[in-house]
Amino acid sequence: MKIIRNYKIWMLAALITFIVTSCDKDYLDITPTDRVSDVSILSDSTLFKAYVINRYLGVRLTNKEGEGTPPGFGRGFEYGMWSSLTDESIYNNDDDTWLIQQGLLSPENTGIAGTFWKRSYRSIREVNYALNHIEDVEMSAAGKKLLKAELRFIRAFRYQDLIRNYGEVVLVGDNVPELGDDFTQGSFFKRSPIADGINYVVSELDAIAPDLPREHSTSWELGRATKGAALALKSRLLLYAASPLYTGGTSDAQKWDEAAKAAQDVIDMGLYSLYPDYGELFLEEGATSETIFARYYNLSALHTHLEIANGPNGYGGWGGNLPLQNLVDDYEMADGSTFSWDNPAMAQAPYQNRDPRFYETILYNGASYRGREVETFVPGGLDSKDGPDNWNTSKTGYYLKKFINEDLPIRNPWGVAGTQNWIYFRYAEILLNYAEAKNEASGPDQSVYDAINSIRTRAGMPLLPEGLDQNQMRARIRHERRIELAFEEHRYYDVRRWKIAEQTENEAAQGISITKSDSGDFTYNIITALEGKRFEEQHYWLPIPREEILASDNKLEQNPYY
Template structure:
């Protein structure tokens, strides 16, 4: 059975509840009915465990977040995916994403990136509350140990989200701040170094891994909850970040060792790439967010679908990403797509990496009983089709995650049930390959890790004899196509410090002209003004957070 998703609001975490504590007037002493008291949670072991479970979710802080159920970690399944802040996609109707794409981020204007700071620290406070009071709960010591480990994992995940977005952050330890505390104290707003933040996260994950169940997420009762594998996999990710040029706070050997530990835990790749994102139980999934009917997320099929089917285009893939999928010349050879190659341009969607077909809807793709038509004039899924305001600006539509068996018409009570995979085994293989290549160059183990992923996609193995630099580029391209739309690209181009190149490229789409039976393909700019500056390597802390600290909290560099 799946764990409960009832969202528990703790009275002490709501600001107005704290503000009322000094009032004696009887008419103000009204017991709230929309939240559960602290005493109730600590006196009921089942309720306390529900409170811990609900820390896997956060609070809705912005419009168009978390339709159906509260948000989890990162962006996940929302209307605008995190991918639409990168060179993977643009959000067709903006929804506060273009401010990031166009380099207009400011402390007063953070777009959809403005909720990470406050939601993360709220969740950390809630974890700290549970860790502080768990000793008061009547429960077996063995059960308490697992819940403590889960709380440490959740808290570490929140800090991982903070560090990878802001760099230096405040480590609050186990403190549970109250409204009557001295909220202007310097210590409360003192940032740690990036290395200190990462070391703290790693320590918390090590402690969590030691007590969490070792089974992977094929065990039914663990679906959606932390395991030893999840803790060690998140450790692998943060140590990979730490070793990267932007962070410079760890070693590649540490990152390789962390990934290798997870590789020995029995995870394997799911047989079929496309169906992986529709299933809730797989030997590849290490940590995921689950949804059921009645507790759904944004209905992907209509929000991202082609306008000719009644869809809204949503997160429209960019040509920048499409060009990253290789062309398979034969069983042994794959080459980069090349716009100067007349054969490639004449039929640009032929013989591509199979992950392209599983991830992107393109002109001519079979979908729901007919072919996608983005050509002009007259294409059903172009601006000449119905609902032309919902036609993709890029000429592509999202296929990854989308389940054709779920309806597009009136989907609200039945669709939106796909899992969001936070961490999967392919990422661990890619983490290992990248770190080990930096440690020792392209040895056999690096080839094995990458080729295992490519073989699943029916792609040829990488050519033998690559240099370390050539392998580095191959691994980066492999991450780009394997992990597309999964919230990795935003962080990868920053940690590699190549964002000044990739994020200053125009946001390209495709223009397809039909003349009789002939099609002509030409790149076009789908969103103008795309821009990235050095300061954008880190997000700005919202101005309101700086002001509420009495200006003691230091802003991210150069904002």
Template sequence: MKTILYSTLLLAALCVAGCNHDILDKQPIDRLSGDVVWTDANLVSAFVNSKYRDLGFGFNWNGDEVMWASASDESMFKHDYGVWTINKSELSPSNLGILSSGAAEYNGNMNPWAKNYRYIKDANTFFEKIASVPNLSTDLRNQHTGEMKFLRAYRYFDLVRNYGGVPLITQSFALGSDFTQVTRNTVQECINFVVKEADEAAALLPVQYGDADLGRATKGAALALKARMLLYAASPAYGPSATWAQAATAAKAVVSLNRYSLYPDYQQLFLTPRNQEIILDRTQTTGTDSYINLERWNGPNGYGGWAGNMPTQNLVDSYETTSGKAITDASSGYDPQNPYVNRDPRFYATVLYNGAPYRGRAVETFMPGGKDSPDGPEPFNTSLTGYYLRKFINENRAFSASVGSQSPWIYFRLGEVLLNYAEAQNEAVGPDASVYDAVNQLRVRAKMPPLPTGLSQSQMRDRIRRERQVELAYEEHRYYDVRRWGIAAQTENQPVRGVSITRDAGGKLTYTYTSVQERRYADRNLFLPIPLKEVQANPKLAQNPGY
């Protein structure tokens, strides 16, 4: 029986190594057998591949249609699924809402505590076994070690941003091991660990791969993770646990690789896998995985969509006019009764609004009679905010297509790194020329005017924060940004706002701005609660404050 199992595993590994599919979509080999994996180089490679697949992606955060943007003021999820538990500050150790999913998962992130420690355990096993694997070349051994160091560091980063200081576990536990003495490390210790692991990964990983290995972690990915971790560490909510200068230096190291450049088209950036701006992404298979259906999940009801992750008026209002001024500036040219003209082009690439050209006609959210309003088909799938998601959406893909959406989920890209650098450098030394250059590169790409000269440090801080909000919308940054900046009590206690549009008999439109959902935020919501069962199993595992 053991011989048959080994042969089956080996055949699976060889198929994984030989098939021309995305490296992130290999089937998990590590769950089929224990020690047999470490007896063959091909099985080890398959094991590492499986850790990429398990990294998850943000298009279906919990294995369904939910995006993490809907836990922030960027978006509202139409169908709840437990997201509203976060929105209303009702999370508790025994009521985790959408985070209550167990260990079994599809491709979503699920419970951040359980899923991260599950894969940290696998990574620890890898580090204990890798030195003894026969027939594994030194180069491949080093590469896989670098990859696993990156992936473990990414897991710990995710734990830190969601829980603060967590137990740093770097050894595998056997069945029957005593977990009751495990305590939480400090935030500083956890941040130091992520940075150290990222540095060690970067030293082992190549700057780029050949076509057969696209999708693996590179030196740039490891340095980008380090830069993001240090940006968080330097932020008010984290102590700070690093200096802004350290965060700026780390971000500059990614840029200095001269490996990445901004993709010229902002909208197509999110539809074009492995383009020159992307540092690490996950590309969906071209097989029959119909479960990832961004277009149907988020599209307007008049086209057969479900209006899942609905952009908010809060987000829409953050986009400047083409003058480069906020809509609250009386000289910006903004007209609330003609609100969608002359806006930052990133708005048009991110949000579907009334009158937006889409799939051969204009979106109609007006009442009465709008095809994408409650008067259209399937009114239960109408957006409550008056907006639908456009970012990531491929207009050429039919809602009823039998294969999954093909948009890449981007973990790291140059656009974020430039903003990380600008923020850290501004906080470290003020708005010098390099800060302006980093932000203006993104504005020029978006066909927006450069920032005005002569900004103070505080003014530049506000401009960078707005730039992050519009440039990185729906990319899982806003939820964490407002918390690390210490402004969540202002932004997350604001109601979700939307727009209601009426059309009279002559065709004139009247825009009324409304509150759609009340939101609540408390100080305890800086971090998530540790699941009750984890605290009950280990009395020395201290719960986060306020829970």
């Protein structure tokens, strides 16, 4: 499905950058040529609307080489995905990810995780600027009401990123700090308790949800906030709020019940449903029945070239985000049984008769890809160290398939716009949120079974067995999240909020070595793909970058143990 692009509004949005207007200009009167002035924005409703829309695109920070990178795939961190900070994958050529997986994260050395604080607060300031000046713009009351709701949604989304990465955050209200302000007074750098942060964001979402459209009537509006997006964000935050990391390890049935009700509110809209094809869900150019909120890359010139970044070396790819054996082994057999290397039949043919989502997510030895089978075996495998560009050979024996469009080129992709969307919220997550919260609140009733079984049925997997107790259902739900949401930036936060990262992230980062005999038989050996994987208690939260602490004149309190 193609999207009709409204070039006027999006090109205007791309032109508008962050504006600083507080300085007196009596000593220097220069008209910038690389940005649109605040006077122009506030005197032109079209420009002001473009300014608001550009807030969805995010703050485009640069990497250490000065090259700009988009959020979404890579999240502004070059080509390394957030999955490569977990037990889902490792990044083939580091890309500032290994130090985090090896437990070397520090305020002075944040790797790819260092952009959240600055990017989020810059975006919040931009939103507050617009909210504080929207009444100066000539626009209909209905138009202002909608834009205000959208701006508050964007701000809430930014606070979500801050809270789930740092825990306690600074709630700045509607303030717009200006050059020359005295930051030594008041509570400008005072971090609020986690509960206060979540309550603030949830109250914002409750206030704006009625003012947001149920759905968009034109394709060029895709990517802007809706009522469903606000309710989905609320569902996620309340699920986090009820989780052990956020409650100090206690289980509060009321909090879980509130999270279940928040997910039910999205379900009760009757607007979303599971898309029939799991693999194609991530390749559709427009919205699907499952998409609640997404970044649509074909409405922007910015895109990470997923195919060359993650493709096997034998095809000219760079390897990129490499699935770990830890994840591969967690995919069930097609009949719902657990895979085990101790089972001779499974060990002899480890990639046969697995959960269908495995084949849509991971490229393995023998997988069909771009007209031939992937060859990670040695000797002689085209996608092994014996193949071309062997410095890009997978360290795990696997390559990423999820999100990858085989119709797009691997070699020389520059100038070819990618079409994959980054889905922030989809209906399957809401069903999983509901099932987890409901099970924790009152146990596995039929509604919990229905939510999980609908996801498994879409995937082509058998239903859950009847008679599970609460603990057994908890394990099943956590497993389903691991498989269904793989590589979608959930695993990192899930193992932390469940307080199990000290177990999962201290397991060896495993891969597979496959040897092919003269007779064509394969021998499989588990290997360590990345040495020194380590997780310690302080890593449940990110450290605030040292430069931010120093910029506050040490008034900003650092997270514990850093």
